Amino acid sequence: MKAERRIALIEAGTRLFAERGLNGVSVRELSRSADASISMVSYYFGGKEGLYAAVLEEQFACFDQIEEIRKQGGDPLAMIEGYIRWTIRRHRTHPYLLRFYTSELTNPTPYFAKIVSPAIEKVIRTLAEIIADGMRRGQFRTNIHAVSAATALAGMVSYHMLSTLATQALFGHAPVEDESLIRDYLAIFTRGIQAG
Amino acid sequence: MKAERRIALIEAGTRLFAERGLNGVSVRELSRSADASISMVSYYFGGKEGLYAAVLEEQFACFDQIEEIRKQGGDPLAMIEGYIRWTIRRHRTHPYLLRFYTSELTNPTPYFAKIVSPAIEKVIRTLAEIIADGMRRGQFRTNIHAVSAATALAGMVSYHMLSTLATQALFGHAPVEDESLIRDYLAIFTRGIQAG
DNA sequence: TCGTTCAGATCGAACGTTCGTTCGATAATA
């Protein structure tokens, strides 16, 4: 057999947990939304929190990819552009990832330390390394803390993604096209940290 | 009488709701934490959600202040510095505000539209106006969308505040001093949007 | 090819717990 209900539960959990958090969704709603019986959650995941952890794990697996960008080496400015593009692409392929991310950042569950925190750490640390690299090359100003610059960059991009939907509704300002956004953020950030 | 339990409940609610969200806290825990009986929540606020709304309202009242910065006029660059300083100060005086802010942004409750959304709108709109002003003066580059620049700035600062605690634990990088942070972010952002 | 077998998949009722709210009683103040 194919464990179709398992897949359906992961899908429903991904959407619902992202929308309302771990405590905002009941097992009954989860299983109803997955067209499964209420006992399937415990059967496959050992309980509600097990499903949450499974969803988290699946969503955050793709964070490993940041290291590819760094390993390929090259110009720090190009790597920063790579990071922005990668983040936007990730946002398109994992539409609920950012919600989990910020949701866990503000209201961390016990799985934060195991799954989310290492994922964040990897990204910020890699970004800071790229920036420190640019500093050593004399390409970036050295009077800025590399980790501060890394969180500034991550914050710019993540916050924009998060507020895109709200922005559209609030300001009638259609969220800028990807390419336009990349150009604006690259301009602001890289011009801001360049030396000279 | 003095309605001491009411105040205690607001205080407990501010901390607990920020830490775990609306659905992460029970009325029993709320009242226990406020040394009040379980019925006080309904007595004063008409129920758990009423307390949540009261806390939200109180926390977001200070967002009106952003307009003061703009009204005073002056150099757009100085106003941007004013915004960063104001945000940091707000973070010190309202230690739980940012958590509510991002928590509501990711998992909006029915009170989002009434309380949080207008507060965010005010800040981003005002920032965008300040930046557009700098553009008209020829001080800032005009090939960047003002709202994109505004969300970039807000994102940089807010994200840093949010991740400060996590950053400290994760990277051994003690969160930078306020003045140092202001200098770094000002340098990155204002240099990034300046004309020429 | 057909019936049997059996482990995995799925179900829904039932259980004990916890939830948020209500309500009558009591305490404190004016």
Add this chain to the structure above:
DNA sequence: TATTATCGAACGAACGTTCGATCTGAACGA
């Protein structure tokens, strides 16, 4: 004495989990 503040027990509803029953489909022997 009237009013406000506070309490804690009680209620029905909803929660997450458990469990025995049923269904499904592949494997196997005849």
